[in-house]
Each structure stands twice: as C-alpha cells, then as structure tokens.
Amino acid sequence: MVFLKKKMRSKFFLFIIILIFIIIFLIFYKGLTNYSIYTPKINIENDIPVFSANIFDSDLQVSSKELFDPKKSYLLNIWSSWCVPCRDEHALLMDLSKDEKVNLIGLNYKDRLNNAKNYLNELGNPYSKILVDETGTIAIEWGAFGVPETFLIYENKVIKKYIGPLNQQFLIEIKSLIK
Amino acid sequence: MLSSTIGYYSLILGLCSSIIIFYFSIINYQDKILDIKIFYFTFFQLFFVIISFLSLVLSFIYSDFSNETVFNNSHTTKPLFYKISGTWGNHEGSLLLWQLVLTLFIFIFLFKSNNQSKQYRILTLLFQEIIIIGFFIFIIKTSNPFNYIFPIPKQGLGLNPILQDPLLAIHPPILYVGYVGSSIIFSSVLAATILNIISRDWASHLKKWILVTWFFLSLGILFGSIWAYYELGWGGFWFWDPVENVSLMPWLTLTALLHCVLVLEKKIVLTSWVVILSIMTFTLSMCGTFLVRSGILNSVHSFANDPERGLYILIFLFSLIFLSIFIFFFFHKQNIKNYSSFFWLSKETSILINNWFMMYFLSVVLIGTIYPIFLEVISSQKISVGPPFYHKLIIPFLFPFLLAMAIGPNLKWIKSNLENKVNLILFFVLSIFVSSFILKNSDQKFLINTFLLSSAFYLFFISIRDLFTKKLKNFSQNIAHFGFSLLILSILLNNIFSTEIIFNLKESESFEYNGNKIIFNEIIQNNQKNYVSIIGNFTIENFDGKIDNFKPELRIYNQPNIVTSEADIKTSFLSDKFMVMNLVQNQEYFNVRYQVKPFMIWIWSSVVLICLGALIGFFKKKNEK
Numbered sequence: 094m095v096f097l098k099k100k101m102r103s104k105f106f107l108f109i110i111i112l113i114f115i116i117i118f119l120i121f122y123k124g125l126t127n128y129s130i131y132t133p134k135i136n137i138e139n140d141i142p143v144f145s146a147n148i149f150d151s152d153l154q155v156s157s158k159e160l161f162d163p164k165k166s167y168l169l170n171i172w173s174s175w176c177v178p179c180r181d182e183h184a185l186l187m188d189l190s191k192d193e194k195v196n197l198i199g200l201n202y203k204d205r206l207n208n209a210k211n212y213l214n215e216l217g218n219p220y221s222k223i224l225v226d227e228t229g230t231i232a233i234e235w236g237a238f239g240v241p242e243t244f245l246i247y248e249n250k251v252i253k254k255y256i257g258p259l260n261q262q263f264l265i266e267i268k269s270l271i272k
Numbered sequence: 273m274l275s276s277t278i279g280y281y282s283l284i285l286g287l288c289s290s291i292i293i294f295y296f297s298i299i300n301y302q303d304k305i306l307d308i309k310i311f312y313f314t315f316f317q318l319f320f321v322i323i324s325f326l327s328l329v330l331s332f333i334y335s336d337f338s339n340e341t342v343f344n345n346s347h348t349t350k351p352l353f354y355k356i357s358g359t360w361g362n363h364e365g366s367l368l369l370w371q372l373v374l375t376l377f378i379f380i381f382l383f384k385s386n387n388q389s390k391q392y393r394i395l396t397l398l399f400q401e402i403i404i405i406g407f408f409i410f411i412i413k414t415s416n417p418f419n420y421i422f423p424i425p426k427q428g429l430g431l432n433p434i435l436q437d438p439l440l441a442i443h444p445p446i447l448y449v450g451y452v453g454s455s456i457i458f459s460s461v462l463a464a465t466i467l468n469i470i471s472r473d474w475a476s477h478l479k480k481w482i483l484v485t486w487f488f489l490s491l492g493i494l495f496g497s498i499w500a501y502y503e504l505g506w507g508g509f510w511f512w513d514p515v516e517n518v519s520l521m522p523w524l525t526l527t528a529l530l531h532c533v534l535v536l537e538k539k540i541v542l543t544s545w546v547v548i549l550s551i552m553t554f555t556l557s558m559c560g561t562f563l564v565r566s567g568i569l570n571s572v573h574s575f576a577n578d579p580e581r582g583l584y585i586l587i588f589l590f591s592l593i594f595l596s597i598f599i600f601f602f603f604h605k606q607n608i609k610n611y612s613s614f615f616w617l618s619k620e621t622s623i624l625i626n627n628w629f630m631m632y633f634l635s636v637v638l639i640g641t642i643y644p645i646f647l648e649v650i651s652s653q654k655i656s657v658g659p660p661f662y663h664k665l666i667i668p669f670l671f672p673f674l675l676a677m678a679i680g681p682n683l684k685w686i687k688s689n690l691e692n693k694v695n696l697i698l699f700f701v702l703s704i705f706v707s708s709f710i711l712k713n714s715d716q717k718f719l720i721n722t723f724l725l726s727s728a729f730y731l732f733f734i735s736i737r738d739l740f741t742k743k744l745k746n747f748s749q750n751i752a753h754f755g756f757s758l759l760i761l762s763i764l765l766n767n768i769f770s771t772e773i774i775f776n777l778k779e780s781e782s783f784e785y786n787g788n789k790i791i792f793n794e795i796i797q798n799n800q801k802n803y804v805s806i807i808g809n810f811t812i813e814n815f816d817g818k819i820d821n822f823k824p825e826l827r828i829y830n831q832p833n834i835v836t837s838e839a840d841i842k843t844s845f846l847s848d849k850f851m852v853m854n855l856v857q858n859q860e861y862f863n864v865r866y867q868v869k870p871f872m873i874w875i876w877s878s879v880v881l882i883c884l885g886a887l888i889g890f891f892k893k894k895n896e897k
Contacts, residue, residue, distance in 0.1 A: 107601045111594065118590045124568050124649045125582045178833045257833050261425070 141249050142234040149201055149223035150210070160198070160222070166247040166271050167196045170220070171232055173204045174212035176240040182258035183216045189264065190219035194271050199223040202232050202240050245270060276339045279327035280418040286320035286375070287408040289313045290401055297398040306390040310397065314382055317404070318375040325359075325372050328417050332359050337428050340419035341365060347430040349802040349830075357441030358431045363565060363581075364417035366444055370561075371411060373445075373452040374404050381456055381481075388477060395463035396456075403455050406588045414581045433803065433829040433836050439499045447492030447519060451557040453485030454522060457529070458554035461547055462596060466603045470543050475536035478546075480890060482530050487886040489523050494879040501872070502839050509875065512662050517641040518560030521634055525553040528630040531623045538685060541620060545627060547604055551596045558589045568645060622680030629673045636665045667724065674727040674760065678734040681746075681753060699737070703729035711768070721768055728764050731757040748892060752885025758878035762871040770869045776861045787815030790866065803829040808853050808862060822851040824864075848872040 145156040161167060170186060172179045189195050199220035201209050204227075226232055235244065236254075245253040245267060253270065255263055293313045300307050328341070332355045337343045345362045346355055360369040378400045385393050411417070434440075460478060464470050496516065501509040510516065529549035532542045562568075566582020640657040647653050679696065707725035711718060735754040742750060775783050775790075782791040793809040810822040825838040839852040847870040854863040 103601060107597070110597060114590065114593055114597070118586065120646055120649050121562075121568070121586055122583070124645050125566055125586065177830060260429070 141244075141246055141251060142231075144231050144234055146200075146224040146226060146231055149199070149225050150206065155222075155224070160224075161246060161249055163249045165196060166194075166245070166252075167198055168267065169198045169200060169235070169244040169246060171200045171202050171226075171235070171237055171240050171242045173202045173240045174208040175204065176202075178258040179241045180216070182241055182260075183219070185259050185261070185264055186219040187217050189267070190221075192268065192271075195267075196221055200226050200231060200235075202226050203229045273336065273338050275327035275330045275334075275336065276418040276420065279324045279331070280416070282320040282323040282327070283408070283412055283416075283418075286317055286324065286371075287405065287412065289317040289320065290405045290408060293317065294398065294401040294405060297394050297401065301391065301394045301398065304391055306394055310394075311382060314375075314379050314397075318379045321368075321372050321375045325368050328365055328368060329356060329359050332356060335428065337426070338420055338422070338424045339417075340421050341417045343421055343425055343428045345431050346428040347802065348427065350431060350436070351801065353438070353441065354431060354436045357435075360444050361431055361435045361440075364411070364415045366448070367407065367411050367415055368417055369445060370448050370452060371404070371407050373448050374400075374407065374455065377452055377456050378404070381460075384480075385477065388474070389467070389469065392460075392463050392467055392469060392474075395466060396460045399459035399462050400455065403459070403592070406592075410581075410584055410588070414584055430802075430829070433827065433834050434503055437499060437503055439495050440503075443492060443495040443499060446488050446495060450485055450487075450489030450492050451522070451560070453481060453488060454526065454550075454554045454557045456481050457485060457550045458596070461550035462599050465547055465599055468603065468605060470536070470540065470546070472537055472540065475533050475546075479530075479533045479537060482526065482533055483886050483890040486523075486526050486530055487883050487890070489519070489526060490879060490883050490886065493519050493523060494876065494883070498876060502841055503836070509872075512640065512657075512659050514641050515560070515564055517637050518556070518563055521637055521641075522553045522556040522560070524630045524634045524637070525549050525556060528627045529553060531626055535620055535623050542624070544604065547600055549627075551593075551600065555589070555593055555596075558585070558592065562586055562589055563641075617683065619680065619683045619685050622676060622683055625676050626680065629669065629676070632669060633666060636662060667720070670760070671723055671727045674731045674757075677753070677756075678727075678731040681738065681749065682734075696734075699733045700726070700730055703727075703733055710765075721764075725761075725764055725768075728757065728761045732761050748885045748887075748889035750885075751888065752882050755878045755881030755883075755885060758874060758881065762874035762878060766869055766871050766875065770867060772865065772867045774863070774865045776856060776863055778861045789813040790864075792862075792864075800827075803827040808864075810851060810864070812866075820849060822849075822866075824851045824853045826853065826855065843873055845873070846870060 141157060141161060143157050145154055147153070148155055168189070186197065190197050197220050199222070201223055204225075224231070232240075232242075235242075235251075241258055243255040243259055243263075244251050245255075253266075259267075293310060296307060296310050296313065300310065328339075330336075331339045331342050332346055333352065335342065335346055335348050335355070337346075341362060341364045345358050345365075350358070359365045378397060381400075382393065382397065385396075457478065460481070464474055464478075493516075496519070497509040500511065500516075526549075529546065532545045532549060535542050536546055562582065562585045566585060568582060640661055644655050644657055647655055704722070704726040706729050708722050711721055711725065731753075735750065735757045739750045739754050773785055777783055777790070777792045779792055779795055782789055784790070789812070791811045791813070793811060796807040796809060798805055798807075804827070806826040806828070807823050808825075810824070812820045812822065814820065820842060822840045822842070824840040827836045827838060828834075829836065835855065837852050837854055839850055841851075842849040847868055850865075850867040850869055852865050854865075856863050
C-alpha cells in the first residue's frame with residue numbers, strides 16, 4: 094500500500110515538473126519569436142527636423158522645406174574632412190552617386206572650408222548638394238551621435254539611420270529600400 | 273581558402289565519427305563489452321575537431337577574409353595575439369572551441385575511468401555523444417565558422433576593442449572548460465543512475481571531475497570579473513548582469529554538488545541531491561549558452577543575435593532536460609534504509625543546510641535573471657532587475673549562512689556535539705568587538721553592517737584557527753573555506769569603505785574635495801597600431817601630503833570605430849585607487865571618475881585561494897578515512 098502511494102506521488106511530481114518545464118519552454122519560445130522588442134529602434138520614422146543652412150562654398154541659404162521634396166527619397170550623409178572613417182566610406186558614396194535614383198546630400202560637419210575642398214578634390218564629390226554645419230547644431234537636430242552618420246529619408250521622414258561608416262551590406266540595403 | 277575547406281570537411285568527418293561512436297556504444301552496451309574501436313573513433317573525433325579548430329586559427333592568423341567569420345571579427349592591423357584570440361571571440365569560433373573541449377574531455381574520461389565498470393563507461397560515452405552530436409549539427413547547420421564570402425573583401429570588420437584584452441583572451445576558454453566539464457558530470461550521473469551503481473567508490477571517481485570543473489569555473493568567473501573591473505570603467509567587479517548570473521548559477525549548484533559528493537564518499541546518503549544537482553549544473557550551463565546566443569537578452573556578452581540558433585539550442589536543451597527527468601524518475605532508487613540515519617547535529621546536516629542556502633541563492637539569481645524575460649513575454653512590460661534586488665534578498669541570508677559555514681566543518685559525521693563551546697562563543701564575541709570597532713566611525717546602516725561584518729569575521733577567525741590547528745588534515749577544504757571567508761570579508765569591507773567622486777574637468781583645471789586636490793595637467797595624444805590613444809595626465813595631492821599620478825586613457829579604435837576607456841589603477845596592499853575618464857559629447861570637458869576601493873587585491877587573491885583548494889583536493893592521493 095505504502096509502496097503504491099509512493100509511486101502515485103512520484104508520478105504526480107513527474108507530471109508537475111514536466112508541466113512546469115513545458116511552460117518555461119513555451120515562454121522562452123515566445124520570447125525568441127518576438128525577440129525584436131528587445132532592441133529598441135532609435136529615431137525611426139521620425140519627421141525630419143526643420144532647419145536652414147548655408148550651401149557649401151557659397152552665400153546662399155536653403156531651408157529644409159525647399160531642399161526635401163516629399164515625393165522623393167534622399168540620403169543625408171554627415172561627413173567631415175578630419176574624420177578618418179569618412180574616408181573609408183567615401184568610395185561607397187561615390188559608387189552610390191552613380192545611381193540616379195539616389196539623391197545624396199552631404200552635411201559638412203564642424204569643418205574648415207579649405208580642408209573640405211581639398212578632401213573633395215582628392216576623393217571626388219559624390220553629393221548633389223552639400224550643406225554646411227559649422228557649429229554642429231544641425232547635426233544635433235538630426236539626432237546624430239557623431240561622424241559619419243547616414244540618414245535615409247522618404248516622404249520627409251527618416252526611414253533608417255546608419256551610425257558609423259557604411260559598408261557593402263548597408264549599401265545593398267539602401268539600394269533595395271530606395272527601389 | 274584552403275584552410276576553410278579543410279576545416280569544414282574535418283567538421284563533417286568529426287560528426288561522422290561521433291555517429292559511429294554512438295552506434296558502437298549502443299551495440300557494445302547490449303553486448304556488455306567495450307570495443308577497442310571505440311577508443312580509435314573517440315581519438316578520430318578529437319583529432320578532426322582539433323584540425324578544424326586549427327584551420328580556423330590559421331585563417332585568423334593569415335587574415336583570410338574569404339572566410340566570413342574572419343571577415344566579421346578580424347582586421348589586418350590587429351596584433352597577432354588578438355588575431356588568435358579573435359578565433360573564440362565570436363559565436364562560431366567559440367562554439368568550435370566548446371566542441372574541442374567536449375571531445376577532449378570525453379577522450380580523457382575514457383582513458384581515466386579504467387577502474388569503473390565497462391557498462392558505466394559505455395553509457396557515459398553514449399550520453400556524451402548525444403551532446404556532442406547535438407553541438408556538431410548546431411555548428412554545421414546554423415553557425416558554420418567556415419562560410420565563404422565572394423568577392424573577397426580587402427579588409428575585415430575588426431574585433432570589438434573591449435574584447436582586445438589579454439585577460440579576455442583566456443577568460444572564454446577557461447570558462448568553457450568549466451561549462452563543458454559539467455557535461456561529463458551530467459552524463460556519468462545519468463549512466464550511474466540507470467545502472468544503479470551509485471557507490472562510495474563511484475563518488476570519489478566523480479569527485480575528481482567535479483573538482484576540475486569547479487576549479488575552471490571559479491577561475492573563469494574570476495578572470496571575467498577582473499576584466500570587467502579594469503575595462504568596463506565602472507569600478508565594480510560584479511554587476512549582476514544576466515550573463516554574469518548564468519555563470520554564477522552553475523557555480524552555485526556545482527558548489528552544492530561538490531559538498532554532497534564529499535558526503536557520498538563517506539556513506540550512501542543524499543543520492544537524490546547528487547543526481548538532481550548534476551542535472552541542474554549542466555542544464556544551467558546550457559541555459560547560459562541559450563541566453564547568450566539566442567538574442568533573448570541584451571548584454572555586453574551577447575553574440576550576434578539570431579533567433580534560429582536560439583530555437584535550436586532551446587529545443588536541444590529541453591530534450592536533454594526531459595531525458596534526464598525521465599531517467600531520474602524511472603531509474604533512480606532512493607536508498608531508504610540509510611536515509612534518515614544521521615543526527616540533527618552532524619556534518620551531514622550542515623551540508624544539507626549548505627545545499628539549501630545554495631538553492632536559495634540560486635533561486636534569487638535565477639528569478640532575477642529570467643523574470644524580466646517572462647514578464648515581457650506575458651505582459652510586454654519591461655523591467656530591469658538591478659543590484660538592489662539581489663542585495664536585498666541575499667544579504668540578510670548571508671548572516672546565518674556564514675555562521676553555519678563557520679560551525680559546520682567542525683562537526684563530526686553522523687552524530688556530533690559542539691565541542692569547545694566556550695571557544696566558539698569567545699570567537700564570536702571577539703568578532704563582534706572587532707567589527708564594531710572598525711565600523712564605529714561610519715554612521716550609515718550601522719546595525720546591519722556590524723552583523724554582517726561580525727559573521728564574516730567569525731568565519732574568518734574560525735577558518736584561520738582550523739587552518740593552523742588541523743594542520744594538513746583536510747587541507748584543501750580548510751584553504752578553500754579560508755579563501756571564501758577572506759572573499760566575503762574583503763567584499764564587505766570594500767563595499768562599506770569605497771569612496772567615489774565624479775566630476776567634469778578640462779585641461780589645466782583642478783578640482784578640490786575633502787582637502788584633496790585633483791589637477792588635470794595635460795592631454796597626451798599618440799597613434800598606435802590600431803587605435804589613437806588620448807592619455808590624460810592627472811596629479812592628486814592628498815590631504816596628507818602624498819602625491820599620486822594618474823594616466824587614464826581613451827582609445828579610439830579605427831576598426832570598428834569604437835571608443836574605449838582604460839582605467840588607471842594603482843594597486844597597493846590595502847587599497848586600489850582607480851581613475852577613469854570619458855569623453856563628454858562635443859565639449860572639451862572630460863568626465864572623470866575617481867575611486868578609492870579598499871581590499872581589491874584581497875578579493876582576487878581569495879578566489880585564487882579557493883581555486884587552490886580545489887587543486888589540492890584534486891591532487892590529493894587518497895582520502896583519509
């Protein structure tokens with residue numbers, strides 16, 4: 094009798110333990126499938142800031158409303174002649190500029206005009222327009238962390254933000270997004 | 273190119289030999305023999321994994337960027353040492369290392385278990401092969417370290433600079449030996465349960481493996497802590513980070529297991545404890561792998577996130593858990609005859625008490641680690657469980673735990689009386705006296721700190737006494753316990769007496785507090801091979817006239833582009849002085865953190881003492897009966 098009871102009890106325990114583990118399994122499984130909630134996305138689908146800036150190497154001023162046509166997509170790249178990683182990504186930008194669908198706009202960040210000119214003469218100018226941000230305030234309005242940084246803009250919204258130099262993988266992504 | 277091909281095919285060959293071993297072990301188990309072929313194939317299995325691992329190392333050394341793993345984690349300007357350590361600084365390579373340790377351990381096991389029964393060895397091998405095959409498939413299917421990229425990139429993406437550190441180069445391999453060692457314990461315990469051969473002899477055989485595993489696990493955790501202390505720049509050594517926790521959890525169960533096996537060596541009690549703790553240790557190690565590699569947690573340690581990998585490990589982990597639960601319930605026979613045959617005041621009881629304390633600490637850490645995940649899945653609420661949670665739940669229980677740990681080892685087996693009662697009480701009075709003397713100047717939380725500190729001192733005094741009076745009898749235990757008491761004592765004193773000051777300074781400014789003056793002399797900038805270093809030169813004029821010089825450093829790595837801060841630490845016998853600086857965005861100010869942390873070096877050395885205890889226990893020839 095005692096033996097039987099013991100066996101019953103152990104079966105009951107087995108059942109409970111297995112049940113607990115199945116529940117844990119399901120919770121982990123669910124946690125895996127919606128894992129993306131663990132990496133909060135920053136500044137995605139935000140409206141672009143309203144600002145006005147000087148155009149590079151001229152006295153003209155341009156405001157963001159004139160610059161960005163809501164029906165087109167743009168790529169805003171923050172760069173500087175003193176920034177080493179910018180040099181690394183420059184070849185990729187040159188490559189991108191050959192694509193007619195891409196409107197590449199540069200934001201020259203905290204730079205000297207002469208240095209920036211030399212930089213573009215040396216490596217080529219991929220940008221259709223270049224804005225000047227001498228004090229770094231425009232970059233702050235965009236929510237940039239540093240140079241280089243690239244924003245993909247569509248319908249006056251920031252669709253995607255790339256912190257740091259672009260690479261081949263990002264390039265493919267950008268091209269597919271623009272299409 | 274070539275080495276990747278060789279590496280990949282030797283992985284496949286390794287998997288083939290594992291399947292062959294698996295097949296032979298089933299045949300041999302039925303025939304109750306141990307075929308020599310099994311030895312050959314275990315050797316082949318190890319050999320192929322070594323070849324595969326070496327070819328990955330070679331790809332890293334020669335910066336072969338046609339290999340995706342190398343491309344993602346290496347760079348030509350990286351020093352050779354970090355090219356090599358980059359092999360296991362990433363998900364794919366670390367799994368290969370894991371596999372290497374797994375196959376090495378089963379190979380050693382097969383040769384070192386001559387005195388055990390053939391059936392037991394075969395069955396252990398069988399379970400171990402299930403794990404090995406599982407990991408082989410995992411590597412080949414979801415995380416192949418030998419993927420090609422075409423066109424071949426000219427330059428790699430670089431290893432995360434905070435991983436470019438000598439300590440971190442050896443931290444993962446050592447920790448893996450610990451984790452993987454637990455798999456051997458798991459397999460042998462399952463085998464012994466099925467064959468019902470749990471005996472004193474078997475216990476001393478298992479004890480060796482537990483000691484090795486425990487040694488490496490402790491050492492691995494220590495290295496990780498030291499690294500976090502000087503590299504992460506927060507000045508702490510334990511952050512209750514989820515990934516630190518998953519290394520602590522198996523350590524807790526393994527510690528309990530070690531003590532149970534010591535009992536089991538003397539007489540057949542606590543067998544269920546041994547079985548359950550072994551299963552738990554391995555499961556928790558695997559759970560750590562799952563949490564780190566699936567992307568379910570975000571932490572400094574996380575590898576690239578991939579839910580497919582997570583799913584595989586999850587299914588694999590739970591199959592092993594269910595397998596072991598079934599084996600436990602259907603095969604484990606408790607020895608009822610012996611069970612309750614010890615007196616309440618005895619060594620057995622004290623070890624049971626130790627177990628329950630360990631289980632309590634384990635559940636606190638476990639809940640703190642996985643509760644946020646559960647909550648987010650169930651109610652999509654985000655909470656973060658930080659140090660206050662752990663401190664509140666652990667510290668009150670530390671007091672009885674330390675007292676029990678002081679008294680426990682002095683009890684006798686089966687039945688005991690408290691000897692030298694006067695002596696024990698005298699020590700307790702002494703430790704209360706000492707700790708209130710130390711704390712008399714600090715005003716905050718006087719009562720709880722006195723309690724804690726006196727229990728730590730109590731353990732400390734008793735373990736010193738034991739170390740000297742018991743001479744070489746049970747030396748390994750005494751030295752490990754002494755190390756542990758020193759550890760707790762230094763952590764407590766460190767927590768109570770640490771001071772910290774944070775301020776913003778720019779070049780040639782100075783800052784005064786409590787009669788100390790901190791002067792920021794200059795910034796020195798120079799270019800290194802793969803980073804630009806910015807060194808701040810600080811002078812501190814202490815109130816007592818002493819002058820210290822600090823040179824904390826910022827490193828701006830070019831590949832990938834990351835800034836790390838290297839703390840400048842002046843270590844002395846009694847305290848560490850720690851200074852770290854950080855950039856303030858878009859300003860010429862630097863954020864400087866200056867800490868005086870007493871007894872840091874004592875914390876490290878006490879863990880070394882604990883490990884030394886394990887080592888002595890391992891090499892001790894025969895246990896005194």
